[in-house]
Amino acid sequence: MKNKIKYVLSSALLSLSAAAGAQEMARGTVFLDSNGNGKLDRKESGIPNVAVSNGVDVILTNSQGKYELPVADDNIIFVIKPSGYSVALDEHQLAKSYYIHKPKGSPADLQYPGVSPTGPLPQSIDFALNKATEKDSFRMLVFGDPQAYTAQEMTFFNRAIVDEVVGIKGVAFGLSLGDLVGDDLSLHPSYKAAIARIGLPWYNLKGNHDMNYNVAADSLSDETFEKNFGPANYSFNYGNVHFIVLDNVRYPNPRKGNGYLGGFRKEQLDFVENDLKHVDTSTLVVLAFHIPLDHRNGDTFRPEDRQRLFDLLKEYPHTLSLSAHMHTQTQHFYDAKEGWKQAKAHHEYNAGTTSGDWYSGELDQRGVPTATMRDGTPHGYAFIDFNKQDYRISYKVSGKDSTYQINLFHPKVVGQGKRTRAAIFANFFMGHHGNKVEYAIDGGSWQKMMPARTIDPAYSAILYPWDNLETLLPGRRPTDAMVSAHLWRIGLPVDLAVGEHTITVRATDDYGVVHQANSTYKIEPTKNYPDLK
Template identity: 70%
Template sequence: MKHQLKAFISSGLLLFSGWSYAQEMAMGTVYHDQNNNGKRDKKEVGLPNVSVSNGVEVVLTDANGKYQLPVGDDNIIFVIKPSGYISALDNNNLPQSYYIHKPKGSPENLTYKGVAPTGALPKSIDFGLQKTDESDQFRILVFGDPQAYTEQELAFFNRGIVDEVEGIKGISFGISLGDLVGDNLDLHHGYKKSISRIGVPWYNVIGNHDMNFNVTADSLSDETFETNFGPANYAFNYGKVHFIVLDDILYPNPRTGKGYLGGFRKDQLDFVENDLKTVPKDHLIVLAFHIPLEHNNGDVFRAEDRQRLFDLLKDYPNTLSLSAHTHLQNQLFYTKENGWHQAKPHHEYNAGTTSGDWYSGQLDERGVPTTTMRDGTPNGYAFIDFDNNNYNIRYQVAGKDSKHQINVFHAKVVGQGKTSRAAIYANFFMGHHGNKVEYSVDGGEWKVMHPTNATDPAYLASLYPWDNGDTLLPGRRPSDAVISRHLWWAALPATLPVGQHEIRIRATDDYGNTYETSSSYRVDPTKNYPDPPQK
């Protein structure tokens, strides 16, 4: 294995010799920072076989921890954290595993501050890593779209989400899947302070609302993100899981020159290809980006980019993608019909968001909007448990008990024996129509509910006070409902005896976890109304 690694490094260095003379060579050492002082002391040894990248090429350090990589005038050199080590963290718990090389800095016409000129390339760019106890079994915290547009919405994020998880135990790290803020990039600083309160290392993905819009090239759309968070494309290891974080927003849209399109540049996919050469085939590959890979005839996500990504993953049987962006929650599966090369479909968890429906809805007792998403999913966050190369995802509704996984909607009263269209609806937040959802009435037999592609009637009912009331409500009207992909229904029994009846719902997710909830309705005697008077 060591001979193969040396050959890989040598071949990489030979490849670099073909670069133009305008390229400089960045070099340095990855070392064991034993005393955690951020500088290499005499007795601190270099770490071999650690991946380092310039954003495209990936090399492994030699036996003494040394590396070298070509750079131009706009590169970020970063170390790919190996398992069993951790990078230094700043005051906001953000990993400091990179060096930005922009001799002239970012373009001067940016609305929001970019990277200041970094000057000449240092003689040595060193990265210190600290050893840490790192189990193959670990849990992470996942946020979709915090997306505060104002200081008030940042306060909603703090009161509704951060206060709930501040100081949480048993979490190895967290990650936000883009749209950290809503266009006002000055709010990145407040967002970082909010995240720092949680008390764990935190990784960040760029979203379409974290970009610099007054640029003419996609490679410049992340300048402010870079100065605030570092590279938009990077990777790291934890246990037997390899995480790859990517910017999947092409801006300006290469087809129209306006707006954005989901996709990747060639250099980003080249980075993925080079990075994967260093990852064992039996490890779990977790990709994190903002816009989901799902597309309709390529009008949302560039089809050829998704296909190349799938091609690169064809020899990795254990994979997972994480995305957000939609302000819905969905389980997406890609098969051979979608260009996936393996019999087992590729799973993408399109996560529900911390901002929910953009902080809309009536205010609760904390002064925080209810902000349920348009598919009926309450706002919240996710926990992912990893065990070697396996994973288990659980959604946590903000402000609720962890058992709150299903919302039930039905009529509160029906007439006995009366023909009725009344139905029971169950919204299983983490579900998809391949899951089993059942109901039981008064402890009777469990019956299967039917999956349906429909709007959630409970969400529709939440809009009525806004549309039918005669007084203004505090907060902002929620968005209109959309089709929910995790909704089931069954007819509401009306032939039962007069009185109160209990409904129980149970649902089983992809990981074998079964959740239950209950509700009740009343059967009343049917009233006989007189016939209308005859003319």
């Protein structure tokens, strides 16, 4: 088991990765805020062995709770929240656990404003912590891609998603996996106001639609995000889980000079390396970023960056990655073929999105688009339940009961004994083709369904009215279907008695939980073609 490394504030600081000799030193104290005023008062004590970072280097406070870190003219100093403590929150339920040091501010020519000049480095940058009760068993809430492009779409986000979870109990905090808005960064305040309504501490990461586009360097693409949310790369602890949040959108694309590419800058992975030096290997490490690690021959994610990340995690047997971006829902498992260094595969949950198929489709009874995603997954959000090193992910479809986990698609009526290619399709939203999915007719014996690597016909049916009606539908046509990673198929039985029959499908997820869906169809007497004269 790796021991936590304790740093001594001494000349050893000169060996930190930043070139300290050419930079200033940020100093301060991490303290127990006994009176809750956010200020270090004379009688308040420093807290030892708390990790503090400048975005690259990570050190532990000394016995008096003091730290020193080198800073240049574009650094964010932040405390890495330890388990058993909480940080102060602002009016939007966002952590006030960082200090932005940009003496000259962000570049002046940004389309959306960045950080105003912060001036000289303060004499002391202190961070307040409060004692908190944190159990090893806890629940978090996960949003993929809220991604509102307009004020109207922000209303959709509020109605379809936020209204369902306002005041929710038994959840420790929430996390949004990027694309908080859709390119219009002036909507960030509206997004923050929506999140504040939920009433939970909330963490955010940057997506490709949260960027400053009119910049020449990737390190400047997060200037407005930093203004509105703080550091784009950070970490924190809760219970027995260590969370690492990273911006993995490289912009401009280092290969082409335009567009974006999934990956990391060297200093980001240096931060991960330095951060993990203070994380025991018995801890569950959860990484969160926007673009999935599935690099598809390097076209979407730099494989060398993923490999270094995997190398850094090789001593940690308990890991999980969270991503979004794709507007589908997929379970990825990385093994030795993808460069993973452990016998147990690394699980990445590529989450379905709150915006679904970009707020497209017909309007439901709430006046919001149905927004079913291209792989047949309805829009919604996820919960993750942690228990020490274990976790369980569950998906909640917006506007539906939590038991709705499988969608069935099949003909409603078939001819008795008539030759047909009709089939039962089961879309198990949280599934993958390693799961067991079975069906039974009229309560009979369970039979295996077969994985189907194809588009979901239920989604094709959603598209049909948009392409065939002669009247204009309200809303916006959904995007074209794509192959689903969690679809099963079996031929529809037609050699049964005339009448109504019940289809039951059950699916067992990766956590041993069995989900079930039911439907009916009719068998009618066969009608032959009329004789041709």
